[in-house]
Amino acid sequence: MALVEEQPVAVKFTGMRREMGGLLLRGYSLLLPTIGLYRFWLTTWKRRFYWGNTEIDGDALEYTGNAMQLLLGFLMAVAVFVPLYGLFFYLSTLSQEAAFIGYGGVAVLVWFLMGYATYRARDFRLSRTLWRGIRFDQAGSPWNYAFRRFFWSLLVIATAGLAYPFMAGDLWRYRYRNSWYGDRQFGFFGGWKLLAMPYYLAWLACAVIGITGLTIGYSMGALPDDGEPNFLGYVPMAVAALLIGAVHLLYRARELTRMLSSVRLGEAGLSVTLRGRSLLGQYLLFGLALAGLLVVLAIGGLLVLGALAGDAFADGAFDMAVFMQHLQSSLLVLLAIIFGYLLVLAAFTIMAELFLGLAFWKLVASNASITGIDSLRSVRARGEDRALAGEGLADALNVGSY
Amino acid sequence: MSIPARFHDGLTAEVRVAGLEFETVGAVGTLVIRGADHSEIARWPAEILYALHSRKDELRLGASGQPDGARVVVQGHHDVARVLATIPQLTLRQHQQTGREIRLAVTATVALAAVIAAYLYGVPLLASRLVTVVPPAWEQRLGETVAQQMEASLDGEAGFELCDDDPDSLANQGIERFGNEVLAGSGSPFELDIRVVKSDIPNAFALPGGQVFFFSALLDQARTPDEFAGVLAHEIGHVAYRHGMEQLISTAGTGALIGFILGDMTGISVAAGLGATIIDARFSRDAERQADAFAAQAAQRMDFNPAGLADLINRAGADDEFARALALLSTHPLTEDRKAALEALSRQRPTGLQPPFTTAEWSAIRDMCRVTGN
Structure with a gap:
């Protein structure tokens, strides 16, 4: 190996938004005739796109999973959910207090299971990721992770968020120290100390902004004890909420930068620099794109409904009763509304994928570089890990990302 | 003559720059992978080759019986087209795979539709039975x-x-x-x-x-x-x-x-x-x-x-x-x-x-x- 310090190797992302858009459009149009089952194929195609376009030192990642595995995993998760569903049903029929306590219990159980599910899903994705012919993998126990996450989150709630850096440090460490590339184990050298400063600053900023917004809103009469609220008073509160969202994004960029840059793989190290303003820009673009698309959809929807149920819009006013009568008597209007709802839903998820999901992946990939990459050439393959069938609960709980 | 490619053997994370040649003896075709010094790295018979999903203008080949991660990667529109033209089995096999996936999706959809139909007619019946218990x-x-x-x-x-x-x-x-x-x-x-x-x-x-x-x-x-x-x-x-x-x-x-x-x-x-x-x-x-x-x-x-x-x-x-x-x-x-x-x-x-x-x-x-x- 060369004695001179190697230059860090930049990660490249070669995917185009247009390509992803086409993939999503095709996928969503196939969701309808397949009664939703195509989502497993869509997820698989999306991952192939993300993985296959992420190039490290000349070689792209490869996603080796397939739709059947996801479908099987989902069926298994359903087997877990059916008894839970029965429990839900039984609780809802008991006395009001019992139902309330029962719902709470089920919610806590689901919150716990989400930790298990996210860890399993990460395992599934890593063990189906190939780079230079060598597979990644994740060891560790999903139950252990679920317990950690669960109790940390209780502590975070109990301390009004102050314990968060400790939780983040612990969970990041657990995830990465249990990750493998071939026979080489990942290391993680970050911790709460890296997060404490930015987190507490953000926490303080959020508290100040929130209290200020609430106070101004309250003094303007947005939340009167009785009588009509002054709607103008909601403006400072909305502004405060937006500002808090922005602070959250700025913090998130900082956390990802510091934590991802603490990941090591033997002598190789990852280095990521995310700018908060890039993340903010993504959300701004997403908001604009979504608003534009929704306006187009709304105009189209009104035209369709106007053609089908014109008299409800007579005299320039909307007559709810007449409209509802149409709903009742005409299957066509009902179908148009359901279709419209699905369109809006699809518009939202497609825009989110294009302007948040894809943009985020691209941002992270193109701001990442790897040092000491030549040291990875000696990594050897490990035995196969085919025990995982699908992402299981992650699908049913909707926690799987990418 | 040979087509440039990258080769991963699936055993170590080594990448080798290689050149591809295709030999035909009678009806049997073989992909020969040679290193930069022209030495032979591997020979993959055409009938064990399969193409994997990859990004645009990239062809990733695997071979059954080889290590799971073993790959030959060809990049560039022109070179990909050359390989596909030389080994028509690849396209054929990909079509077969697509056909299998479509059949699977259709089967699953029909099964789900059957479940829904059975449900629409069965649940009122089932519910009236369940009510009695x-x-x-x-x-x-x-x-x-x-x-x-x-x-x-x-x-x-x-x-x-x-x-x-x-x-x-x-x-x-x-x-x-x-x-x-x-x-x-x-x-x-x-x-x-x-x-x-x-x-x-x-x-x-x-x-x-x-x-x-x-x-x-x-x-x-x-x-x-x-x-x-x-x-x-x-x-x-x-x-x-x-x-x-x-x-x-x-x-x-x-x-x-x-x-x-x-x-x-x-x-x-x-x-x-x-x-x-x-x-x-x-x-x-x-x-x-x-x-x-x-x-x-x-x-x-x-x-x-x-x-x-x-x-x-x-x-x-x-x-x-x-x-x-x-x-x-x-x-x-x-x-x-x-x-x-x-x-x-x-x-x-x-x-x-x-x-x-x-x-x-x-x-x-x-x-x-x-x-x-x-």
Whole structure:
């Protein structure tokens, strides 16, 4: 190996938004005739796109999973959910207090299971990721992770968020120290100390902004004890909420930068620099794109409904009763509304994928570089890990990302 | 001549820059992978080659029998096209794979459609079977919970106010006697608890466990005892068939199914609720028909015309635009068909039956909400 310090190797992302858009459009149009089952194929195609376009030192990642595995995993998760569903049903029929306590219990159980599910899903994705012919993998126990996450989150709630850096440090460490590339184990050298400063600053900023917004809103009469609220008073509160969202994004960029840059793989190290303003820009673009698309959809929807149920819009006013009568008597209007709802839903998820999901992946990939990459050439393959069938609960709980 | 490629052996994370050549001996073609120094790295016969999914203008080849991660990667539009032209089996195999995937997706979709169809027809049946194993005590408790929730949502904290809180009054006695006579012989495990309560909403409904609520606004609109008796008998029909419980079971099942389709098993999305409501409206229409038939049967034993119930519901619905607006989701479809069906059922009633209420009882019932009310 060369004695001179190697230059860090930049990660490249070669995917185009247009390509992803086409993939999503095709996928969503196939969701309808397949009664939703195509989502497993869509997820698989999306991952192939993300993985296959992420190039490290000349070689792209490869996603080796397939739709059947996801479908099987989902069926298994359903087997877990059916008894839970029965429990839900039984609780809802008991006395009001019992139902309330029962719902709470089920919610806590689901919150716990989400930790298990996210860890399993990460395992599934890593063990189906190939780079230079060598597979990644994740060891560790999903139950252990679920317990950690669960109790940390209780502590975070109990301390009004102050314990968060400790939780983040612990969970990041657990995830990465249990990750493998071939026979080489990942290391993680970050911790709460890296997060404490930015987190507490953000926490303080959020508290100040929130209290200020609430106070101004309250003094303007947005939340009167009785009588009509002054709607103008909601403006400072909305502004405060937006500002808090922005602070959250700025913090998130900082956390990802510091934590991802603490990941090591033997002598190789990852280095990521995310700018908060890039993340903010993504959300701004997403908001604009979504608003534009929704306006187009709304105009189209009104035209369709106007053609089908014109008299409800007579005299320039909307007559709810007449409209509802149409709903009742005409299957066509009902179908148009359901279709419209699905369109809006699809518009939202497609825009989110294009302007948040894809943009985020691209941002992270193109701001990442790897040092000491030549040291990875000696990594050897490990035995196969085919025990995982699908992402299981992650699908049913909707926690799987990418 | 050779095509540039990158080679991963699947054993170490080494990448080798290679050149590809294709040899044909007779009918057998072999891909020969050579290193930069032209030495042979590997030979992969064409029949074990397969192409993997990859980004645009990139071809990733694997080979069965080789290590799982072993790959030959060709980049660039031109070179990819050359390889594909040289080894037509690759395209063929990819088409076969696509065909398998499509068949799989179609099979899964057909299976799901079959499940949905079986469900649409099976669940009402299943729910009516399941209802018979639900312990009556449990259903009764459930009915009380539902009543509490309903009172809280409709009337605020105060709850419903009875029109006549004396259970021994002429009106209440008459209603109770009528109710018991209608329910008699149906084998219902429940004891009826019919309450006429004050409310501006013209409505009547039965809850699981034998509770029947009749709102004063609906009573005010009744012109004949037939109409009142018809609606009451209809609601008692719901009690006898345990429709409330049945509905609850099928709603839970529908929610599970919709969640399955949408992949949202927590069922919190709007789509889940909307879909479940539409499917359940179908079930409840069958239940309404059953309850109508039950009322018509009761009219074989007592002298009232069950078609009156359609008159009263229509009249109440006509006045109330809000109720009409919600008729899509309503359990009472206000159609002419329904009245026609009831009239057909009541055509051959025996004569000389006892009226449902005595004249004195009926006038007491008519006045029960006015006297203690206003």
